[in-house]
Amino acid sequence: xxxxxxxxxxxxxxxxxxxxxxxxxxxxxxxxxxxxxxxxxxxxxxxxxxxxxxxxxxxxxxxxxxxxxxxxxxxxxxxxxxxxxxxxxxxxxxxxxxxxxxxxxxxxxxxxxxxxxxxxxxxxxxxxxxxxxxxxxxxxxxxxxxxxxxxxxxxxxxxxxxxxxxxxxxxxxxxxxxxxxxxxxxxxxxxxxxxxxxxxxxxxxxxxxxxxxxxxxxxxxxxxxxxxxxxxxxxxxxxxxxxxxxxxxxxxxxxxxxxxxxxxxxxxxxxxxxxxxxxxxxxxxxxxxxxxxxxxxxxxxxxxxxxxxxxxxxxxxxxxxxxxxxxxxxxxxxxxxxxxxxxxxxxxxxxxxxxxxxxxxxxxxxxxxxxxxxxxxx
Numbered sequence: 466x467x468x469x470x471x472x473x474x475x476x477x478x479x480x481x482x483x484x485x486x487x488x489x490x491x492x493x494x495x496x497x498x499x500x501x502x503x504x505x506x507x508x509x510x511x512x513x514x515x516x517x518x519x520x521x522x523x524x525x526x527x528x529x530x531x532x533x534x535x536x537x538x539x540x541x542x543x544x545x546x547x548x549x550x551x552x553x554x555x556x557x558x559x560x561x562x563x564x565x566x567x568x569x570x571x572x573x574x575x576x577x578x579x580x581x582x583x584x585x586x587x588x589x590x591x592x593x594x595x596x597x598x599x600x601x602x603x604x605x606x607x608x609x610x611x612x613x614x615x616x617x618x619x620x621x622x623x624x625x626x627x628x629x630x631x632x633x634x635x636x637x638x639x640x641x642x643x644x645x646x647x648x649x650x651x652x653x654x655x656x657x658x659x660x661x662x663x664x665x666x667x668x669x670x671x672x673x674x675x676x677x678x679x680x681x682x683x684x685x686x687x688x689x690x691x692x693x694x695x696x697x698x699x700x701x702x703x704x705x706x707x708x709x710x711x712x713x714x715x716x717x718x719x720x721x722x723x724x725x726x727x728x729x730x731x732x733x734x735x736x737x738x739x740x741x742x743x744x745x746x747x748x749x750x751x752x753x754x755x756x757x758x759x760x761x762x763x764x765x766x767x768x769x770x771x772x773x774x775x776x777x778x779x780x781x782x783x784x785x786x787x788x789x790x791x792x793x794x795x796x797x798x799x800x801x802x803x804x805x806x807x808x809x810x811x812x813x814x815x816x817x818x819x820x821x822x823x824x825x826x827x828x829x830x831x832x833x834x835x836x837x838x839x840x841x842x843x
Contacts, residue, residue: 468521469585469768470531471547475514476561476736478538481717487539488515495581507590509554511571512612512638512717512732513561518551520585543771545820548589548768549761555597557756561732561739562610564750567637569597585768592767596760603786604756606749612732613642615739616713618691619730621649624711626686629654632670633678633698638715639691643670646689654681658692679703687711690720697722704729756782780836784814 467636474487478797491508494517496506502624505520517534535541542550550559555572557565574580576590620630629652632643639655647653653670656678673681679699688710692698697720698728704712704724712729714721719731760782796803 466541467510467527469547469589470519470541471516471523471550472519472531472534472539472541473514473516473550474537474539475516475559476732478540480733481719481731483538484513484515486717487537490534491515492807493519494530497530498581503587504581505583507579509572509575509576511568512715514554514559516554518547518586518589520583545761548593548765549758551589551593551598552597552653552757552761552764553754555593556600556605556753558750558757561610561736562615563739563743563747564605564609564753565611566601566609567611569594569635570736580785586708589764589768592764596764599783600753600756600760600786603783603790604660604753606746609745610739610743611641611645612715612735612739613638614645614795615742616730616735617642617645617649618742619738620687620711621651626682626687626709628686629671631656631673631678631685631688633688633690633720634658634692634716636691636693639689640716642689642691654678654685656681681708683707686711687713687838689713691715691716692720694720701725715834756786781818783836788814 472491479487488510495506495508498506498519507518509516509518519531521531527678531541537709543839555569557563557568560568570591573594579586600820628645631654632639632646633656635643635655635657639657643653643655647669654673655670656675657672658675678688683706686709688699690699690713693716695718699712699714699721701722701724704710705726706723708727712721712724712727714729714731715735717732721729721731723729788807792803792807792810795801796806
């Protein structure tokens with residue numbers, strides 16, 4: 466079996482520019498792997514992270530190549546640590562907006578588009594998707610944050626301008642930004658290079674033709690840049706000519722050039738803003754983090770061999786999450802003691818599952834997997 470590895474660079478150790486350079490290095494590495502053959506690989510690229518998931522034979526040349534990638538803010542993790550990292554990424558625990566779920570669709574898109582996955586990476590990602598979904602349902606505190614929400618809230622808290630706001634780019638980030646701003650009671654103007662995507666339905670937003678958005682931005686309090694342009698679409702000179710208009714640059718690479726006058730907030734600054742705004746919320750993720758650490762060992766073992774204990778642990782974790790959530794709900798509804806209800810429910814669960822815990826029959830692994838919420842093997 467080859468060795469599992471992930472080389473990761475994210476917002477905690479880099480800037481938008483350094484991640485862009487790292488992305489090119491990863492692509493060059495993948496080109497080399499494709500020529501040599503034999504290794505499995507998957508590249509994950511989002512606004513805030515660039516990662517290479519890799520399975521290699523462990524030879525000295527391969528180790529040196531991985532070590533050369535793991536520099537300038539990038540970190541290499543192997544085996545259990547690599548599986549743990551992927552699970553934490555899927556749970557939003559490594560995101561700038563900790564606990565968010567947008568990352569799941571981004572990882573699934575990268576996995577679906579990858580041509581370098583073999584049996585080990587396929588098993589890793591398929592298991593991680595299922596486990597992450599199970600843990601979210603049982604341990605996630607809800608009320609998840611997002612970068613669009615944090616950016617909009619930061620602007621609302623620090624600007625008293627009653628002027629409308631402009632959102633440029635209507636992909637996933639731009640559409641959510643426009644919706645959040647609208648829910649905050651703002652008049653929203655939107656502009657997209659092509660016809661507005663079907664999923665970006667915002668009836669209260671005014672659509673501005675692409676060629677006119679810079680001129681219309683002058684009447685706004687802020688312009689939120691959410692496109693995927695590889696070069697800046699808003700010059701420093703244009704920004705300086707409207708010093709009262711904030712530039713909220715949520716793109717990677719940067720969608721705006723540096724300015725001399727007025728306020729410009731980029732993803733690099735959003736890291737500190739997000740940490741401040743989500744500090745209290747992060748405390749509610751402690752239980753999820755604990756379960757993620759435990760489940761990572763099961764995923765790591767699952768990569769090489771299926772065992773009863775793999776799914777048994779996940780099923781019991783799921784059951785504990787359900788018990789805790791329902792005990793809390795019924796305690797509030799009927800005025801009962803939450804801890805007492807949780808203890809009673811746990812004893813019933815233990816009695817119900819005791820025969821299966823003791824079983825060593827051929828069907829037990831399948832039963833535990835179904836109870837974990839993962840479903841049957843396809």
